[in-house]
Amino acid sequence: xLTQQQLATMLALQDKMNTKVNPDWINAGYGYLRAAMxxxxxxxxxxxxxxxxxxxxxxxxxxxxxxxxWHFALSACIIDSEGEVSTAAESIAAQLxxxxxxxxxxxxxxxxxxxxxxxxxxxxxxxxxxKRFSVPLFMEIVEQCDMHADELYRQYxxxxxxxxxxxxxxxKEGTYKKxxxxxxxxxxxxxxxxxxxxxxxxxxxxxxxxxxxxxTA
Numbered sequence: 001x002l003t004q005q006q007l008a009t010m011l012a013l014q015d016k017m018n019t020k021v022n023p024d025w026i027n028a029g030y031g032y033l034r035a036a037m038x039x040x041x042x043x044x045x046x047x048x049x050x051x052x053x054x055x056x057x058x059x060x061x062x063x064x065x066x067x068x069x070w071h072f073a074l075s076a077c078i079i080d081s082e083g084e085v086s087t088a089a090e091s092i093a094a095q096l097x098x099x100x101x102x103x104x105x106x107x108x109x110x111x112x113x114x115x116x117x118x119x120x121x122x123x124x125x126x127x128x129x130x131k132r133f134s135v136p137l138f139m140e141i142v143e144q145c146d147m148h149a150d151e152l153y154r155q156y157x158x159x160x161x162x163x164x165x166x167x168x169x170x171x172k173e174g175t176y177k178k179x180x181x182x183x184x185x186x187x188x189x190x191x192x193x194x195x196x197x198x199x200x201x202x203x204x205x206x207x208x209x210x211x212x213x214x215x216t217a
Contacts, residue, residue, distance in 0.1 A: 001096055001139075002149045007089040009204055010153065013160045014074040015085050020167065025075075026083045036072040037128035039065050044121050062145050066138075067155045069124075073133050092135050101136040103127070112137050117144040150198055161207045162189050169215065180215055188214050 018025040043065040048055030074088075081087040103110045105126060112120050120141050127134055142152055162185060170176040178185050192210035196203060 002092075002153065004089065004093055005199075005201055006149070006153045007092055008085070009201070010070075010156055010160075011074055011078060011085045011088050011092075013157065013204060014071060015078055015083075017160060017163065018075055018078075020164075026079055030075075032072040032075040032079070033128045033131050033133060036069045036076070036133065037125055039069045039072065040121060040125040040128055043069070044118065044125065047118055047121060049118060059146060063147055063155070066142055066145060066147065067152065067159060069138070070152065070156055071160070073135070073138065076133055077135075095135045096139065098136060101134070101140055103134050103137055105130070105132075112140040117141065120144065154193060154198060157204050157207060158189050158193055161204055162186065162211070165208060165211045165215075177215075181217075185211070185215075 022028050043062055046058045046061040046065060048057055077088045077092060078085060081091060101112045103112060103123060105123065110123055112123070115123070120137060124134070124137055124141060127137070139149070142149070147155075166176055166178075166185070180188065188211060189207070192207055192214070196206050196210065200206065
């Protein structure tokens with residue numbers, strides 16, 4: 001399960017990134033759950049659902065889609081909490097503490113732990129289309145995709161920090177170098193994160209510092 005510290009870190013990073021795009025993002029009316037719905041459909045495609053042709057589940061791509069969905073879900077949670085990151089963290093923690101997950105949608109009860117990954121992805125898509133999001137359902141899907149809470153946290157923070165790092169080093173202006181010392185920045189990111197303590201409260205700051213040290217070397 002995600003810890004309070006992990007939730008606080010991710011929500012703070014999401015708020016910071018959204019503010020970088022638009023300082024008044026809370027009131028901008030962006031369709032974060034619409035975006036999550038589209039990503040959920042893409043996740044279904046990576047899972048495979050066509051009975052008339054041979055398909056294989058692409059687990060790495062599925063995991064990447066989940067990290068993208070989480071960015072949008074966190075944004076929606078912050079908006080629901082009227083911009084209060086600490087309140088959003090408490091709300092998510094309360095949802096996760098409920099234990100057994102039951103989702104009521106269109107007058108019917110669903111039990112994600114008893115459903116297949118494909119059915120749960122479809123349920124998440126429907127909820128997002130109805131402007132709703134179930135964090136416990138999402139975390140069940142994360143587990144079904146062979147991820148655990150720490151891995152979701154690691155991948156989320158890594159992607160978020162790398163996006164900040166790119167922007168701070170001229171990505172928008174076209175001066176950023178995506179390849180350093182013969183390797184792409186996401187490869188450096190993996191190595192930097194592997195050398196750090198995931199439970200450190202300064203994990204995200206340390207990731208940024210690690211990237212900066214390599215970029216300027």
